[in-house]
Amino acid sequence: MTGNIFSKTTIDYGSIVNKDAQYVMQTYTRQPIALDSGSGSVVFDTNGKEYVDCVAGVAVNNVGHCHPRVVEAIKQQAERLIHVSNLYYTGIQANLAEQLVSLSNMDRVFFCNSGTEAIEAAMKLARITTKKTDFVAADNSFHGRTMGALSVTHKEMYRTPFEPLVRDVTFVPYNNAESITDAITGNTAAVILEPIQGEGGINIPSGDYLKAVREVCDDTDTLLIFDEVQTGFGRTGKWFCKEHFDVVPDIMTMAKALGGGFPMGAIAAKDDITFGKSEHGSTFGGSPLACAASLGAIEAIREEKLVERSKDMGAYFKARLGNLRRDDLVEVRGRGLMIGVELNTKCTDIVDYALEHGVLLNCTSDSVIRIAPPLVITKEQIDMVVDVIEQA
Numbered sequence: 001m002t003g004n005i006f007s008k009t010t011i012d013y014g015s016i017v018n019k020d021a022q023y024v025m026q027t028y029t030r031q032p033i034a035l036d037s038g039s040g041s042v043v044f045d046t047n048g049k050e051y052v053d054c055v056a057g058v059a060v061n062n063v064g065h066c067h068p069r070v071v072e073a074i075k076q077q078a079e080r081l082i083h084v085s086n087l088y089y090t091g092i093q094a095n096l097a098e099q100l101v102s103l104s105n106m107d108r109v110f111f112c113n114s115g116t117e118a119i120e121a122a123m124k125l126a127r128i129t130t131k132k133t134d135f136v137a138a139d140n141s142f143h144g145r146t147m148g149a150l151s152v153t154h155k156e157m158y159r160t161p162f163e164p165l166v167r168d169v170t171f172v173p174y175n176n177a178e179s180i181t182d183a184i185t186g187n188t189a190a191v192i193l194e195p196i197q198g199e200g201g202i203n204i205p206s207g208d209y210l211k212a213v214r215e216v217c218d219d220t221d222t223l224l225i226f227d228e229v230q231t232g233f234g235r236t237g238k239w240f241c242k243e244h245f246d247v248v249p250d251i252m253t254m255a256k257a258l259g260g261g262f263p264m265g266a267i268a269a270k271d272d273i274t275f276g277k278s279e280h281g282s283t284f285g286g287s288p289l290a291c292a293a294s295l296g297a298i299e300a301i302r303e304e305k306l307v308e309r310s311k312d313m314g315a316y317f318k319a320r321l322g323n324l325r326r327d328d329l330v331e332v333r334g335r336g337l338m339i340g341v342e343l344n345t346k347c348t349d350i351v352d353y354a355l356e357h358g359v360l361l362n363c364t365s366d367s368v369i370r371i372a373p374p375l376v377i378t379k380e381q382i383d384m385v386v387d388v389i390e391q392a
C-alpha cells in the first residue's frame with residue numbers, strides 16, 4: 001500500500017455504489033449520495049454539492065462536523081497513544097470519567113463503544129445489583145440491536161426474526177405510569193425508558209410521567225434506567241434530558257454525541273450501583289483516542305454554549321415549523337433541537353425532495369420527520385430548511 005487513503009476513497013458516486021453492492025452486506029437503505037467532507041452544519045457529497053445536515057449522523061454530530069476542538073484532540077492524542085486496553089490506567093480516561101460524573105450528576109461510569117453496548121451494560125448491572133431478572137420497557141422504544149438491547153426494543157420487525165431473546169420483558173404504553181405499576185413483579189430488575197422517545201417518533205412524555213415512574217420504582221425496589229443515548233449532550237436544550245423532568249435515574253446510558261462523532265458509549269450509575277471485579281469489561285471501552293474526542297466535544301459544547309443554543313435555536317425552529325403551510329401537518333413537537341414534524345402522509349417523498357434541494361432529513365416511524373441538526377446550526381440555515389420542507 002502506498003500513497004494516502006484519500007486518493008483511494010475519492011472515487012465517483014457510481015463506483016462507490018457498485019463496490020458497496022458487491023462488498024458490503026446490504027442492511028441499509030441509503031440515500032443516493034456519497035458524503036465526502038463536512039464542516040459545522042453542512043456536508044458535501046462527492047460531486048461537491050452542499051447539504052444542510054438535519055440528521056447529524058443520527059443525533060451524533062452535536063458540535064458539528066469536524067469541530068476544530070475535536071479534530072485537534074484526536075490529532076494530538078493519536079500521536080501520543082491510541083489504544084492500550086483496560087489492563088492499564090490512563091489519565092485521559094480518568095479525566096473524562098470525572099467530567100461525565102459532574103455533568104450527569106451521577107457517581108460512577110463504565111465505558112464502552114456504542115449505544116447498544118451501553119444498554120447491555122445497564123441491563124447486566126441491573127441484574128447483578130438487584131439479583132432479579134426481568135425488565136419493563138415501553139411501546140415504541142428503541143434501545144439497540146444486540147440481543148439484550150433488542151429484547152427491550154419494541155419493534156416487531158427488528159425482534160421477531162431473532163427470537164428467542166432475553167425473556168421476561170414486559171412492554172407497557174409510554175407515558176402511562178399506572179401500566180408500569182401493574183407490570184412490575186417481585187422479579188423485575190429495572191424499568192428502562194427513553195426520557196424522550198427518539199426512533200419511536202419524538203414522543204415527549206407529560207411533565208409528571210417520569211416522576212411518577214420514579215416513585216413506583218422506589219416503592220417496589222426496582223431500578224430505573226434512562227436511555228439518554230439520543231437525548232444527551234445538549235440535544236434537548238439541557239445537558240441531559242432528565243433535567244427537564246427533574247428525575248434522577250439509577251443508571252443512565254450515553255453514546256451518540258458522547259464522542260463528538262467518534263464511536264463511544266458509557267453508562268453512569270448512582271451510589272453503590274456498580275460492577276465489581278470482572279463483572280463486565282470491554283477491550284476498547286474508554287480508549288485514549290475516544291476519550292480525547294469526547295473531552296474535545298465537551299469543551300466545544302461549553303465554550304460555544306451549545307446547550308443554551310440548542311434551546312434557543314430549537315424554539316426558533318419549532319416556531320417556524322409550527323407555521324408551516326402544509327395540509328398534511330399534524331403536529332410539531334420537540335425539546336431543543338430534537339424535533340419531530342408529524343404528518344398524516346408518509347414522509348419519504350419529503351426526504352427525497354429535501355435531498356435534491358440540499359437538505360438532509362430523515363423520518364422515524366413512517367410519518368414523522370426527525371429534525372436533529374448539529375447544535376451549531378444558524379437561523380439562516382433553519383430558514384432554508386423550513387422553506388424546503390414547505391415546498392416539498
Ligand SMILES: *Cc1c(COP(=O)(O)O)cnc(C)c1O
Pocket residue numbers: 114115116117119142143144145194198199227228229230255256
Ligand atoms: C441509537 C440509539 C441506541 C443504539 O445506539 P447504537 O450506537 O446504534 O448501538 C440506543 N438507544 C437509543 C435511545 C438510541 O437512539
